[in-house]
Amino acid sequence: MLQTITDINNTVNNIVWGIPAMVCIIGVGLYLSLRTRFIQFRRFGHTFRVTIGKIFAKSDAAEGAVTPFQAVCTALAATVGTGNIAGVAGAIAIGGPGAVFWMWVSALLGMCTKFSEVTLAVHFREKNQHGDWVGGPMYYIKNGLGPRWRWLAVVFSVLGILTVFGTGNATQVNTITTAVNTALLNYNIISSDSVNTVNLVIGIVIMILVAMILLGGIKRIGRVTERLVPFMAVFYIILAIGVILVHVQNVPGVFASIFQGAFAPSAVTGGVVGTMFLSMQKGVSRGIFSNEAGLGTGSIAHAAADTKDPVKQGYFGVFEVFMDTIIICTTTALVILCSGVPVDYGTAAGAELTISGFTSTYGNWVSIFTAAALCCFAFSTILGWGLYGTRCIEFLFGSTANKPFMLVYSAVAIIGATVNLGLLWSIADTFNGLMSIPNLAALFLLGGTIAKLVKGADAK
Numbered sequence: 001m002l003q004t005i006t007d008i009n010n011t012v013n014n015i016v017w018g019i020p021a022m023v024c025i026i027g028v029g030l031y032l033s034l035r036t037r038f039i040q041f042r043r044f045g046h047t048f049r050v051t052i053g054k055i056f057a058k059s060d061a062a063e064g065a066v067t068p069f070q071a072v073c074t075a076l077a078a079t080v081g082t083g084n085i086a087g088v089a090g091a092i093a094i095g096g097p098g099a100v101f102w103m104w105v106s107a108l109l110g111m112c113t114k115f116s117e118v119t120l121a122v123h124f125r126e127k128n129q130h131g132d133w134v135g136g137p138m139y140y141i142k143n144g145l146g147p148r149w150r151w152l153a154v155v156f157s158v159l160g161i162l163t164v165f166g167t168g169n170a171t172q173v174n175t176i177t178t179a180v181n182t183a184l185l186n187y188n189i190i191s192s193d194s195v196n197t198v199n200l201v202i203g204i205v206i207m208i209l210v211a212m213i214l215l216g217g218i219k220r221i222g223r224v225t226e227r228l229v230p231f232m233a234v235f236y237i238i239l240a241i242g243v244i245l246v247h248v249q250n251v252p253g254v255f256a257s258i259f260q261g262a263f264a265p266s267a268v269t270g271g272v273v274g275t276m277f278l279s280m281q282k283g284v285s286r287g288i289f290s291n292e293a294g295l296g297t298g299s300i301a302h303a304a305a306d307t308k309d310p311v312k313q314g315y316f317g318v319f320e321v322f323m324d325t326i327i328i329c330t331t332t333a334l335v336i337l338c339s340g341v342p343v344d345y346g347t348a349a350g351a352e353l354t355i356s357g358f359t360s361t362y363g364n365w366v367s368i369f370t371a372a373a374l375c376c377f378a379f380s381t382i383l384g385w386g387l388y389g390t391r392c393i394e395f396l397f398g399s400t401a402n403k404p405f406m407l408v409y410s411a412v413a414i415i416g417a418t419v420n421l422g423l424l425w426s427i428a429d430t431f432n433g434l435m436s437i438p439n440l441a442a443l444f445l446l447g448g449t450i451a452k453l454v455k456g457a458d459a460k
Contacts, residue, residue, distance in 0.1 A: 135303025168385020
């Protein structure tokens with residue numbers, strides 16, 4: 001039975017994350033870029049002035065909302081996660097260095113896709129019975145396309161609920177326990193016999209923390225993520241830049257291998273990775289998995305922003321993809337490729353490949369810090385996806401279902417800490433991809449609305 005489920009899921013997964021699906025994702029990104037006259041490039045400087053330039057400006061959000069910066073931090077909390085560390089390593093191992101090039105391509109178009117998602121989410125949002133702003137793909141499908149498309153919004157919400165327990169919680173907790181155990185075992189703080197007990201304790205602690213934060217509402221989530229996300233991102237980037245500087249003489253050769261490997265992978269990988277399509281597939285799929293451009297989930301957090309300008313909040317979506325993929329994913333790739341650690345091309349790899357790039361440069365002591373970074377990445381992802389799941393359940397059953405969902409979602413942390421999650425991760429990955437289908441359809445159909453909003457903003 002288990003093998004049958006695995007085989008069915010693998011078949012569906014290959015379709016969902018296959019070449020046709022990626023063509024659709026890139027195609028919609030290109031279509032939206034054309035409709036907005038490539039706003040991600042022509043307004044790039046403005047994007048940074050209204051996003052990162054406002055980070056240190058003091059502001060308070062109105063009741064039922066969060067500040068625009070808290071909104072982007074909540075969205076980044078869900079996107080900046082283990083995909084930036086393990087996902088990039090896996091893309092390089094299977095697709096070669098050229099996968100990084102295709103990751104960049106998907107991000108450059110994804111910046112406009114995310115911009116469009118956020119803009120629509122704010123434009124078509126509504127207030128729930130508690131006075132909180134709610135929005136996202138299900139709302140811009142319902143309010144933008146009309147009641148006859150509500151079934152598509154329901155499909156998105158159902159897939160979102162099925163995804164959050166795996167992608168957003170259990171697999172992230174499993175990553176935390178793995179990181180903590182690795183660090184503790186390396187320094188003989190615990191024995192292998194006590195790993196299961198430690199995992200259970202970690203699961204219980206995470207369950208309590210997640211429940212306390214989620215039950216505190218959108219404002220508490222915003223306050224936690226606006227402190228945690230900048231810290232973990234800066235901390236990780238500093239460590240990565242250190243590795244790159246130590247091996248700076250390798251940087252020109254690494255970039256050459258990335259560009260050459262994008263079109264002729266076999267020339268870089270010794271023939272193991274032989275096709276451009278495989279390199280493209282791994283780069284695009286891992287890029288999308290990391291920054292979520294096309295999935296629509298990040299726009300759920302942005303819909304709660306205290307802003308009256310949908311396009312202005314949309315610029316935060318551009319910044320989000322740029323920071324997640326162009327900055328953090330690229331530094332991860334450079335850590336792996338510049339450090340000179342052996343890459344077994346054609347064989348699956350994960351966070352251990354990235355960690356080896358750090359330890360080969362700094363020594364084993366850095367495993368403590370990489371474990372801390374992984375824990376921060378994973379915990380922030382749990383919070384972000386917890387909000388997404390809450391909004392999906394609320395859309396289907398009303399806000400009375402929110403607290404029961406939050407409690408169940410928090411309790412899943414114990415499962416993630418104590419159970420082998422190989423199949424669950426794969427199934428969650430499939431549902432994650434399926435979420436993109438209703439969202440991409442809505443973005444394509446609402447392309448005219450996006451163009452009109454951008455034209456109005458440009459005229460100001």
